[in-house]
Amino acid sequence: MAIGTGRLPPLQLRPNTTPSRSTSPYHLAWTTIAALSAPPYPPVQPTDRPSKIQDVARAAGVSAMTVSRAINHPERLNPETLQRVRDAIASMRYVPNALASGLRLSRARLVAALLPTLVGPVFQELIQSLDHALNQHGYQLMIGRTGYDAAQEADLIRAIIQRRPDGIVMIGTAASEEGRALLQASRIPVVETWDLADTAIDMLVGFSHHAIGAAVAEHFVAKGHRQLGMVSGDDARARVRVAAYAQAAQAAGLPEVTVAFTPAPSTLGGGRRGLADVLLKHPEVTAVFCSSDTLALGALIEAQHQGLRVPQDLAVVGLGDQEFAKDTAPPLTTVRLDGTRIGQLAADMIVARSLDQPVDAHHVDIGFAITQRSSS
Amino acid sequence: MAIGTGRLPPLQLRPNTTPSRSTSPYHLAWTTIAALSAPPYPPVQPTDRPSKIQDVARAAGVSAMTVSRAINHPERLNPETLQRVRDAIASMRYVPNALASGLRLSRARLVAALLPTLVGPVFQELIQSLDHALNQHGYQLMIGRTGYDAAQEADLIRAIIQRRPDGIVMIGTAASEEGRALLQASRIPVVETWDLADTAIDMLVGFSHHAIGAAVAEHFVAKGHRQLGMVSGDDARARVRVAAYAQAAQAAGLPEVTVAFTPAPSTLGGGRRGLADVLLKHPEVTAVFCSSDTLALGALIEAQHQGLRVPQDLAVVGLGDQEFAKDTAPPLTTVRLDGTRIGQLAADMIVARSLDQPVDAHHVDIGFAITQRSSS
DNA sequence: TTGTATGCGTTATCAA
DNA sequence: TTGATAACGCATACAA
Numbered sequence: 001m002a003i004g005t006g007r008l009p010p011l012q013l014r015p016n017t018t019p020s021r022s023t024s025p026y027h028l029a030w031t032t033i034a035a036l037s038a039p040p041y042p043p044v045q046p047t048d049r050p051s052k053i054q055d056v057a058r059a060a061g062v063s064a065m066t067v068s069r070a071i072n073h074p075e076r077l078n079p080e081t082l083q084r085v086r087d088a089i090a091s092m093r094y095v096p097n098a099l100a101s102g103l104r105l106s107r108a109r110l111v112a113a114l115l116p117t118l119v120g121p122v123f124q125e126l127i128q129s130l131d132h133a134l135n136q137h138g139y140q141l142m143i144g145r146t147g148y149d150a151a152q153e154a155d156l157i158r159a160i161i162q163r164r165p166d167g168i169v170m171i172g173t174a175a176s177e178e179g180r181a182l183l184q185a186s187r188i189p190v191v192e193t194w195d196l197a198d199t200a201i202d203m204l205v206g207f208s209h210h211a212i213g214a215a216v217a218e219h220f221v222a223k224g225h226r227q228l229g230m231v232s233g234d235d236a237r238a239r240v241r242v243a244a245y246a247q248a249a250q251a252a253g254l255p256e257v258t259v260a261f262t263p264a265p266s267t268l269g270g271g272r273r274g275l276a277d278v279l280l281k282h283p284e285v286t287a288v289f290c291s292s293d294t295l296a297l298g299a300l301i302e303a304q305h306q307g308l309r310v311p312q313d314l315a316v317v318g319l320g321d322q323e324f325a326k327d328t329a330p331p332l333t334t335v336r337l338d339g340t341r342i343g344q345l346a347a348d349m350i351v352a353r354s355l356d357q358p359v360d361a362h363h364v365d366i367g368f369a370i371t372q373r374s375s376s
Numbered sequence: 377m378a379i380g381t382g383r384l385p386p387l388q389l390r391p392n393t394t395p396s397r398s399t400s401p402y403h404l405a406w407t408t409i410a411a412l413s414a415p416p417y418p419p420v421q422p423t424d425r426p427s428k429i430q431d432v433a434r435a436a437g438v439s440a441m442t443v444s445r446a447i448n449h450p451e452r453l454n455p456e457t458l459q460r461v462r463d464a465i466a467s468m469r470y471v472p473n474a475l476a477s478g479l480r481l482s483r484a485r486l487v488a489a490l491l492p493t494l495v496g497p498v499f500q501e502l503i504q505s506l507d508h509a510l511n512q513h514g515y516q517l518m519i520g521r522t523g524y525d526a527a528q529e530a531d532l533i534r535a536i537i538q539r540r541p542d543g544i545v546m547i548g549t550a551a552s553e554e555g556r557a558l559l560q561a562s563r564i565p566v567v568e569t570w571d572l573a574d575t576a577i578d579m580l581v582g583f584s585h586h587a588i589g590a591a592v593a594e595h596f597v598a599k600g601h602r603q604l605g606m607v608s609g610d611d612a613r614a615r616v617r618v619a620a621y622a623q624a625a626q627a628a629g630l631p632e633v634t635v636a637f638t639p640a641p642s643t644l645g646g647g648r649r650g651l652a653d654v655l656l657k658h659p660e661v662t663a664v665f666c667s668s669d670t671l672a673l674g675a676l677i678e679a680q681h682q683g684l685r686v687p688q689d690l691a692v693v694g695l696g697d698q699e700f701a702k703d704t705a706p707p708l709t710t711v712r713l714d715g716t717r718i719g720q721l722a723a724d725m726i727v728a729r730s731l732d733q734p735v736d737a738h739h740v741d742i743g744f745a746i747t748q749r750s751s752s
Numbered sequence: 753t754t755g756t757a758t759g760c761g762t763t764a765t766c767a768a
Numbered sequence: 769t770t771g772a773t774a775a776c777g778c779a780t781a782c783a784a
Contacts (some may be wrong), residue, residue, distance in 0.1 A: 052777060063755050068779055078753060093561030099479040099536035099683050101775035103760050108475065110539075116505055124494050131521055142518045144713055145507055162474035163486075185469035186426050193729055269703035294700075301705050304680075324670075327645035328676050427763060439771050444763055454769060476761035479776050 031279045051092045058363060060088040061077055071096060102164065112142045112160045115171040117265055121322050122292060123171050128191065129343030130169060137351045139166065146173050154178040161186045167350030173234070175177055175201060189353035190203035193347040195237055196365060203353075204363040205345045209237045212335055212368055213244030215287075216317055219370055220287040225315060229258040229285035231274030231295050233266060238291050245289060258282045264296065271298020272305070279306070286314060287376065293325050300328055300375065315376040331373035341366050427468045436464040438675060447472060454572040458639030460643050478540065487726055488518045488536045491547040491643055498696055499547050502569065505719030506545060510585045513727045515542065522549055528556040545569060550612070551577065565729035567722040570743060571613055579729075581721045585613045588711055588744055589620030589665075592693055595746055596663040597628045601691060604633040605661035607650030607671050609640055621665060632656045638671065647674020650679070655682070662690060663752065669694040669701050669710055676704055676751065691752040706750035717742050 023122040057064045062085060069076055070085040075084075088094070102108040111134050115123050131141045143161040144160055146153045157179045160168060166186060172194040175183060183190050183201055190202040195209060212228035219229055228249050232238045238261075246257045269341060271290060275298070278285055290296035296318030300310060308314045310330055318334035345364055352359045403630060433440045438461060445452055446461035453461075464470070478484040489512050491499050507517045520536055522529045533555045536544060541564060548570040551559060556577055559566050564579040596604055604625050608614045614637075622633045636653040638646035647666060651674070654661055666672035672694030676686060684690045686706055694701060694710035701708040723741060727734045 053779095054777085066753090069754085072779075076753075081753080093558050095534055095537045095558065095562065097479070097540060099475045099484065099540055100760090101779070103473070103479055103762090103776090104778050104780080106760075107418040114771090118494070118500050125496055128521075140518075140520070140539075142516075144516070145504075158471055161471045163474055163516075164473060182469050182471065186471065187424065267703065268700040272703055286780050298703065301703070305705055306757060311780075324644040324674075327643065327648055327674065327677070329681055429763095430761085440761090441763075441771060442769090445770085448763080452769075457769080473761050476776090477763070479760090479778090480762045480764080480775075 019332050022108060026250065037130065051094050052097065053094075056088050056092055056094045059084045059092060065163040080186065087268060106164070107354070108166060109139050110163060110165040110166050111139050111167045111347075112141055112144055112154065112163070112165040113169045113171055114144045114146055114160065114173050116146050116173055118143075118145060118375060121294075121321055122266075123339065125339035126171060127341045128342040130347055131343075133344050133347030134263065134351070139351070139354075140213065150176050150283045154182065157182050161188065164188075165222065166354040167191065169346050169350065170201075186227070189350055191349050193342050193346055196363075200363060202362070203346075203349045204361065205342050205349070205366060206364075207337065207366055207368050209240040210244040212319070213241035213246075214248040215368075216289045217245045217248035217252070217257075219317065219376070220289070221249070223315065223376065224285075225287040227258075227285045227287070227353070228252050228254060229260075229275075229278040229282065230291070231262060231271060231299060232291040233264055233276065233295075234261040241291060250283055258285055266292040266294040268298040268301065271295035272302035273298075275299040276306075287317075288314065289317050289319075291319050292319045293322040293332060296332055296334065296375075297324070297328055300332070302332075304329075308345075310375050317370075317376050321371050326373065327373070328375070330375050333373045333376035334371050335370045336369045338366055338368075392711075403666070424682065427470050428473065429470070430459065432464045432468055432470045435468060436461045449482050482540070483730070484540050484542055485515050486518055486539060486541040487515050487543045487723075488520055488539070488541040488559060488592050489545045489547055490520045490522055490536065490549050492522050494519075498642075498698075499570075499715065500714035502547060502719045505716040505724055507719075509720050509723030510726070515721070515727070515730075517567075526552050530558065537564065540564075542730040545722050545726065546577075548613070565726055569718050569722055569727050578738070578740060579722075579725045579735065580707070581718050581725070581742060582740075583713065583742055583744050585616040586620040588695070589617035589622075590624040591744075591746060592665045592711065593624035593628070593633075594690065595693065595752070596665070597630065599663075599671060599691065599752065601663040603628050603658065603661045603663070604630060605651075605654040605658065605664040605668070606633060606635045607647060607654065607664055607675060608635060608637055608667040608673075609642060610637040611640060615728065617667060634661055639687065642668040642670040642673035644670060644677065647671035648678035651675040651678045652682075663693075663706045664690065665693050665695075667695050669696045669698040672708055672710065672751075673700070673704055676706075680705075686751050693746075697747050701747070702749065704751070709744055709749045710747050711752040712745045712747045714742055714744075 017252050024264050053064045053067050053322045056067045060067065060083060066077065066081060067085050070082055074082055098109070112129060113130060130373055134141050142165065144156050153176050157175065161182060167189040168183065170190065170192045172242065174197060179200055192200055192204045193206050194356045196206065217228060230242060230245055232242050242259055249257050258278050258281055260274040274295060275288060278288060288299060290299050296316050302309050303314050303316065310316055316332065318332050320335035321334045325334045345366070383424040429440045429443050429566055430442045436443065438457060442457060443455065443461055446458055450458055462542050463588055474485070489503060489506060518541065520532050522532055533551065537558060541569055543565045544559065546566065546568045550573060558575055568576055569582045571582045573580065593604060594598050606618060606621055608618050618635055625633050634654050634657055638650045647670065650671060651664060654664060664675060666675050675692050679686050679690050679692065692708065694708050696712045697712035701710045725735050
């Protein structure tokens with residue numbers, strides 16, 4: 001990506017202490033030693049190590065167990081003792097060591113989520129909802145990035161299992177053979193999401209990519225389109241959608257669909273180039289299904305660039321119903337995927353299993369819906 | 377957000393076992409008990425609990441210490457013993473318990489990142505780079521969401537400290553008083569980023585939001601604009617940019633700038649409405665600075681919607697230089713923030729401090745640059 | 753209501 | 769090169 005230069009006189013005050021690879025003209029660096037020797041706030045902590053439960057116990061004049069109880073079972077304590085301990089905890093900024101308690105209890109109060117990438121807003125609704133639901137149950141969420149790389153995936157899974165999380169949520173990720181074996185040997189509850197895998201490791205909540213492809217094709221057919229196009233990613237799920245889309249078109253007696261594949265991740269540029277490719281090959285195409293809203297927005301920009309009116313000359317349908325889909329010009333018809341619900345259900349499943357409670361449905365299809373706006 | 381319905385006949389096979397709040401017409405649910413009683417892969421593990429180091433030791437006919445050494449100091453072992461242990465580890469899918477080793481070593485090999493939100497692509501480059509750099513040093517990254525809520529922030533910081541990470545990176549987040557006190561008492565290395573706070577907790581790598589506001593104003597002035605507008609978020613850093621922008625305009629003898637504030641997070645819709653607001657109040661505005669690329673893209677869409685040519689009738693500058701900025705119509709002039717470099721430096725700082733090595737610069741300004749494209 | 757002893761799984765230290 | 773021992777910080781079981 002090209003980095004231009006501003007028109008301002010350079011503001012550089014002093015050269016960076018480390019060799020800078022930055023091209024920035026607005027640049028300064030300084031080192032403050034004082035910030036370390038004299039922190040802006042008085043240290044509550046006289047020692048140089050964080051306090052542990054024994055320190056608090058000493059300060060409060062009780063045993064370590066009483067401090068533990070003050071934290072975990074306050075109702076079992078004499079109110080006065082409780083107050084004394086709580087004061088000590090607050091004034092010493094004591095924070096329990098979760099490594100120790102997790103080891104003791106075999107419960108880390110931690111759930112890990114594995115996803116292919118943080119780039120792109122596709123999974124963010126799901127993550128947000130998962131995080132929120134888990135927090136409410138006192139669990140923390142840890143995020144791991146597989147980066148679409150199957151080779152590194154097993155390593156990441158190993159790193160995750162090391163922390164002994166109470167559950168693992170796989171988001172848009174299919175585990176490799178080695179990964180599956182590790183997960184199963186770990187006995188950690190696993191929820192796979194964003195798809196309906198034929199062979200689930202454990203639990204599953206998602207939707208059918210096949211059904212999506214078919215539904216969008218039939219959506220176009222119902223509106224009288226006969227020349228269908230598609231701008232698609234090229235991962236496994238995307239190919240399922242492409243196949244179903246093409247198959248449904250064929251079943252409706254339509255000519256062959258025109259597909260342009262774009263490399264991951266989805267970008268505006270990919271959508272622009274994808275649509276341009278489709279129209280170059282088959283200018284008679286009147287409807288395109290883009291496999292993400294970002295690609296669809298790129299397609300809208302490209303259509304406008306080419307002087308095509310949407311939806312009169314070209315219908316566009318996206319996938320994901322991102323926040324911005326309602327604000328494009330024209331507003332985007334798109335497939336709504338309820339990431340919030342997936343996150344909620346996945347959290348429920350993990351929490352239940354973690355507490356040895358029954359899980360009513362191990363495999364759930366949450367479906368999808370086509371949000372009809374003005375672009376189709 | 378309105379959810380329409382598709383035109384397909386419902387594919388519902390069987391009602392969901394849990395009451396569904398989904399509006400989806402494409403919907404099914406099922407439960408598989410077999411998936412639990414008969415996993416698709418033969419269990420390598422005869423017991424129902426994950427194996428520990430003693431189990432491996434027994435299987436390999438050595439002591440637990442030898443297994444530990446095989447993992448952490450393989451060079452100290454007899455090659456034959458090493459091989460035997462490694463075979464046992466692989467066949468049992470043994471994964472060490474990081475809670476136990478972390479407790480023993482007081483090193484969790486974990487770094488936590490705190491950010492206000494995952495929504496919006498602003499911090500993703502930074503996160504990606506931080507994660508990558510830390511992975512290379514054998515650390516894992518854990519992400520925590522503060523959600524712009526100062527009240528919950530202390531709780532999150534407490535939850536993070538509980539895990540005893542080797543470092544904490546704050547991204548676009550200023551800790552509350554209580555949060556700062558907790559962090560300082562914890563003795564965990566902290567890197568604040570995305571800003572140059574006046575009173576840093578510990579280490580710092582960022583850029584000056586004041587300088588950005590001034591630089592963009594001067595960019596517009598240099599191009600001959602006299603009526604400046606701004607579409608901005610309303611957080612603390614955004615207000616600093618607004619003030620600097622207005623101040624620089626005044627210093628150049630320009631009339632008062634017109635500012636529209638939009639609520640977080642940045643959206644296309646916010647950009648559209650923001651620009652509309654600015655133009656409604658002052659139709660004579662010829663240049664707007666949007667405080668994110670997403671807002672800027674919304675502004676481009678709105679400008680086009682209103683029949684304004686960019687940059688002839690209206691100049692637009694964004695902030696962030698997101699991946700899509702080069703593919704908008706027209707390509708977006710924007711302020712480049714080198715999130716990759718911030719992540720890299722933050723990782724270096726944490727790793728150095730974690731290993732008790734000297735950190736050469738505790739406070740670093742990495743600057744920024746204006747990427748000149750066609751929208752201004 | 754509060755305290756004592758014990759073990760969670762791992763690894764540094766020392767001894768063989 | 770390998771093994772025995774102890775300790776990391778906390779919470780359950782039991783005792784007082």
